[in-house]
Structure formats: structure tokens, C-alpha cells
Amino acid sequence: MTMMKHLLGAAGALALTAGAAAAEPALIYDLGGKFDKSFNEAAFNGAERWAKETGGTYKEIEMQNEAQREQALRRLAEAGSNPIVTTGFGMSDPIATVSKDFPDTKFVTIDGWVDPAEHPNVLTIGFAEHEGSYLVGMMAALASKTGTVSFVGGMDIPLIRNFACGFAQGAVAVNPDIKFISNMTGTTPAAWNDPVKGSELAKAQKSQGSDVIFAAAGGTGLGVLQAAADEGILSIGVDSNQNHLHPGSVLTSMLKRVDVAVYNSMMQGAELDTTTQALNLASDGVGYAMDENNAELVTAEMQATVDAAAEQIKSGALVVHDYRTDDTCPAATF
């Protein structure tokens, strides 16, 4: 029996050291899917960049439904993955549950919120979506000929309202009389994957006069961009650079550097610093995309105006209201 214990203990120690030596990071994608050409794909790009530069490998899992979240976290943690990077606000609660059982494993929640005081091994990375949205809102108002701009959100959550609110503030800053329309696709995670409804919302907004539509809706947003291209109006992509999807129709994309967040987390590996990060304009965590696909749509004056505002935001001279701080928006009602 003692012999057995020793053997087991040795095997266990071996397994532990083996796990620590090969501690490869893991990445969990949210329900929108790995190749959503947006949020999750940005995370994938960041992980790929890390893998290329370090020659390391990482594990990845795509969530198919809510019930898998905790199970996936536990499985990866038990397999010795460290750190475990997750995208989407939906991972917060499962991480809060699981992280206590694996105190030596680092967890990262991008877009979520886990209290660092209670969970010292969890890193919360948030983005100042309102700042990036503010810039594309300005650009939308500058490009609009009808004086109406609009927003299509995915699931109706404070995070998405923050996009809408920043966008509206930027539009109003350029044109105080601008008309702003906002629609949310739904109230369940299915709202991230309903391009048909996205298209119809875009068409409905066009019939109300909108000629620039900002979509922050995951896979649903692809339907919005498609409808805008079909109808001959402008659209604005989100998270990843989506300008190439419909060249000449996508005015710009509001960038959220999820790739940078993932890359940095994986770079630090098991030694990850879990001080809560808020990536904003000043730290290049958010921004807008310019490339050859939208070069003809954005004039030099437009870019100059937007860049001037960006400088003001960076220096703190201009403060964009964050919807999540008090659940209100000075420029729009929901």
C-alpha cells in the first residue's frame, strides 16, 4: 500500500511537472464562432501571431451553447493549460466559479468582469468601446448625406449599448441635429447569428432615412453589411477590420484590439499579471480602420477631424461617456 502511494505520488509529481513544463495556453471562443470575421476572429489572429512568433502551440475550443462554458474551462484547467484566455462577457460567471478550484491556473476574461479581489488568478480585460465608437460615429455623421445614421446591435446587453452610445455621441458632436436610430437584434445569444434579421433591420433603417449603419452584432452584422452593400448605402464594421468584406460600401471599421489582448496574455504565459486592464484609445486598444478598401470613402478632411478628436480623447480633454457607468446615454435613448 505504501509502495503504491509512493508510486502514485511520483507519477502525480511527474504529471504535474510535465504539465508545468508544457503549460500551453488555451483560448475559448464565444458563441459567435471562431471565424465570425469580427470579435472572435480577432482573438484567433492574436493567438496565431503568438504561435508564429514563439513557435508554441495552444488549445482552442469553440462554444456551441451556454452549458459548455464551465465544462470547457474545467477540462482545459485539468489538462494543465495556463493561461486560459476567454472571449465574451458570458464567460465571467463560469470563470468566477471555476477559478477558485484551480488557484494556480490563470484565467483571462475579455469583455467580462470578474472581481480581482476575490479571484486573484483572473485577469479582466475591458475595452473602451465608447471611445472607438465615438470616432466612427463622427465619421458616420461626416459621411451621411441624409442627416440620419443608425446602429444595429446584437444581443441587448450593456456592452453593446456602450457601442451605440459612443457612436451616437460622436455623431451628435459633428452634427447636433442628426437623427440617430438604434435597433437590437434580440435578447438571447441567437442574436449574434441572425444575418437575415440583420439585413432586414438595415433595410428598415434605410427606409427611415439612414445612410450610414454601424453594426456591432457578430455574425448578424455580416447581414447588415450585406444589406447596406445591396442597398447602396454605407456601413461600419466592428472589432476586426471588415473593410474588405464589401469594398466601397464599408466606410470604416471600429477596431477593438482583441488580438493584442490575446497576444499579450499568451506572451506572459503562466506568469500573467492579473491587474485589471482597460484598453482604450490612448493605449491603442480601440481605433478605426483605414486601408485601400475604404480610401476613396474617407476624405482627408474627415480623417483630420476624427484624428483631432482622437488626440483630444487621448489627452483627456474630451471625455466620452461610458454607458456602463450609470446605464444612461446623453445622446440616445434605448
Place this chain on the structure above:
Amino acid sequence: MDYATLLQVLDTTLRLATPLLLACLAGLYSERAGIFDIGLEGKMLAAAMSAGAVAALTGSAWAGLLAGIGASMLFALLHGIAAITFRGNQLISGVALNFLASGLTVLIAQALFQQGGRTPPLSGPARFNAITLPGAEALRDVPVVGPLYYEVISGHSILVYMAFLIVPLTWWILFRTRFGLRLRAVGENPAAVDTAGISVVGLRFAAVGITGILCGIAGAYMATALQAGFGREMTAGRGYIALAALIFAKWRPVAAMWACLLFGFFQALALRPDVVQAVVQVRVPVPLLDALPYMLTVLVLAGFVGKAIPPRAGGQPYVKER
């Protein structure tokens, strides 16, 4: 709400009602023959993926449509084998096929195109584009009727018109042909049909096959007309709303059309909360509008709006000599 806004909402209604209508009629054939089918969703999804993939590969929307119908019929055949030949539980077979479609479509699309389970964006002849009906431009300036014809009736893809033509066709087949009589009989009293020397199994397979064709058109419409390609889970529960519409319409084709138009209208209204607010003077939460079709169906099932009696032999596998 002014007239122009009403026309816009009706225009959206037609577009959104079409997949519901096709799926609803599909379910109607199957259920009238005594085979419950909650796999409409899965069949539409399989068809949408095949249509999107083949249209992208061949550049022809019609080839996509045929592929969509083929894929949907394959699923219908599986359902038929499980539910008719092996007398399995029809609901379980339907649910299983829904799951199968959900996973398989993404897997195949990913293997084919490596675009994360989507098919490549379609353009030009690879899509069913909107067609302008004859005289729409000329009649446009005629008051009231002109805009209605131009904005609402004209300017849809050909599949929309096909869907609405299938309604009278279905009525005629069900109530004016020998095949229709037998189909209805096999859903009410298969033993009587069998006694008359007609194959119950054959009739039920025919009905399930027609279900496959119609779901195929519905899926192809979503991937190649409404959208420009397939996306994961793009049917987003429309197969279930179609089932609700079928119950709401009490398994009758013309009523099914009105039910689908009504549900399509609710969906269109949910896109325009501003219009709803202007009409009722109260801010109505969008989720409430989204839930209306289901609430209406529950009301019907509870017996508040007439009585919904399903085909009597529905859900029961037929066994000779019972």
C-alpha cells in the same frame, strides 16, 4: 403610421413571411399524412447550406436551389425511414435531424471553404435577385394602388412568387385530387386507406418527400435570395415559428398563408419599434413583439380562438393488423 411606412412594413412582411410559408406548407403535407415533423428547421438549414455552397461553386442560383432541395429531401428521407419504415418516434427523429443539420452544415461548409462554416458571399447570377413585375414602373404613379403594386408586390425574388403560388396549388392538390384525398385519409385513418388497397407507407413517403422539396426551397431562399450565402444556424428558429403557424392555421393551406403573413407582419413590426410606438402611443418592448407569434399559438392551442384539432393519426406509426 403613414401610407409609405405601411407599404415598407408590408414589403418586409412579404420577404420574411416567405420562408415561414414554405416551411409551413412543408409541414402541412407531412402532418396531414400523419407524420409530425419538427425537423423543418434542420431541413431548411441543410438546404440553405447546400444551396449556398453549390451556388458559390457553380455561380448559378438555380443549381443552388436544386442542391438545396436535394439536401432537404435527403433529410426528409432519413426522417421517413426512421418514422415510417422503422416506426420510430417521430418527434425524436425530428429533433435528432435538427441537431444533425446544425452540426453537419457547419462542418461541411468549413471543410469546403475554410471560412468558419460560412459559404463565400454570392453575387450576380449566383443569387436570386429581385425582379420587377411587368407594369410596375408604369403603374407607380397611380394613387394608392400604384405604390402598393410597386413597393410591396413587385421587387421580390422569384422564389417569393413561387411560394405564394404553391398555396392555391396545395389547396387544389389536397382538396381536389385523388392523391390529396388519400393523403388526408392516411393522416386520419390509415387503416381505412390500407383496407382500400392503397399503400400507407407509399403515401406517407410521398408526403414526406414533398415536405423535403418545400423545405429545400425555403432554405435556398434564405441563403441565396434573402442573404448572400449560408451562415451558421442562419434559420434562427424559423422552422419552429412555421410549426406554430401551422397549428394557428389549423392545418389548412390558405389559412397557413394568412398565419404566415401575420407572423411575418409581427416580425416586420419588431424591426420598427418606432412605428409601433407611434401607433399605440406606448413604448412596446421589442421582445414582446418577437414573442407574439408564440403567444398567439398558445392562445389557439388553449382553445380561445376556435379549436385546433390535429390529424387524428398524427404521430402514430402505422402497424398493420393492430
